[in-house]
Amino acid sequence: MSDIIRRDPRAEWIARNRLHPLHAAMQPAQHSWMGPNGVIRKNLHGIGFIGPNGIKRIDRSGAQQGGTAKRSAAVEVQLPLHQVAQPAFYISVVPDMVGGRLSSHDRDLLGLAHQLAGKDGAVLAVVFGEHKENAFATAGVDRLLVLEGEEFSGYAPEQRVQGLRAVDNQFNPRHWLLPDSRTGGGELGRRFAAALGERPATRVWQVKDETCTGRAGAGLQDLARPLARLILGAVECAEPVSETRHEALPVELSTAVARSLSRIEDLGAVAVDPAAIPMAEAEFIFSGGNGVKDWDLFHQTAAALGATEGASRVAVDDGFMGRDRQVGASGTWVTARVYVAVGISGAIQHLQGIGACDKVVAINLDPGCDMIKRADLSVIGESAEILRALIAAVEAYRNDAKRDAA
Secondary structure (H helix, E strand, C coil): CCCCCCCCHHHHHHHHCCCCCCCHHHCCCCCEEECCCCCEEECHHHCCEECCCCCEECCCCCCCCCCCCCCCCCCCCCCCEECCCCCCCEEEECCCCHHHCCCHHHHHHHHHHHHHHCCCCEEEEEEECCCCCCCHHHHCCCEEEEECCHHHCCCCHHHHHHHHHHHHHHHCCCEEEEECCCCCHHHHHHHHHHHHCCCCEEEEEEEECCEEEEEECCCCEEEEEECCCEEEECCCCCCCCCCCEECCEEECCCCCCCCCCCCCCCCCCCCCCHHHCCHHHCCEEEEECCCCCCHHHHHHHHHHHCCEEEECHHHHHCCCCCHHHEECCCCECCCCCEEEEECCCCCHHHHHHCCCCCEEEEEECCCCCHHHHHCCEEEECCHHHHHHHHHHHHHHHHHHHHHHHC
16 A cells, blocks of 8 residues: 555545535544644634534534534532631621622622732621522622521611621621612611711722722712721622632621611512513513514413513514513613523524523523523423413412412
């Protein structure tokens, strides 16, 4: 057999033509290499596979996949553990915990607390009542104090101030941080400052060199002042903790919290029509797209869930929903806690509009669409059948709740 290396012009042409179906098979197995400057270079065109419809898909797990829809389990990244055995001082944070979970505003505040604590201090999070959060460790909490009791439930600012005063007497934090928000942190922080006799720094967006800078003049001016003991932080006051894992050790108060005679009666939340809530302020959005065939059923499901209705641009252009209900970069940017997308494939403009949503639920027939990849929970199937089952589940849950109450 001859040792002469012979060229294959057709194979070379296929290797140069990225649109050829056999182009990926002609590429070398190496997808990354060291560049001349010491920087790792990656061949993005070599990562992925050709789907059953002839469309190239990117395999973000790094492993080459075939035509079958196999998904490898995501590898959990173990962050380095940050421990403070004997804290020299504490930085106390009182998050809003809207819905029982840390919001993005709360995480920004914990990032600022971690910045003030440094290596010797510890971040102490004070939470009122029951919560559903299980990511205190990755949010930057070194010590966790949960003040439970019916006296702290609902709207009880006076009793919560008593609880914070008990925490202040026991731990003597160097700084108190509360979110300057409309969901409770702004009012509680000002009440607590009055009880301590402190002058709080409000609407703080930056802390640097023992100076805190806050917004003033209707947000058009900055007000700089020496670093205060009680800080009411604005949104994006610091980068949230993302590169370390903290202990979140539970701590308790050594003394009971004094009961205060409440001068305010909590009558509960006022019922509001979900359709009257602006899209940018809605916490629960039920959005429909081109995949919705029965819009009457869609409206019934949204009413049963008590959600604010939204729509994709295709549904708005077809006249099924008003222009003020359009979600996306060309419509309204939303920050809902829960966003349910029914029959929405996930155009780039729509995905940009829901980028700040906490939890996304997708109902779609196509398991490979972009909305399914973005969603935290996906339901594959016919939307009409799923919506009927959803209405039945909600009615059964409410009937059980009524029987338990009776």
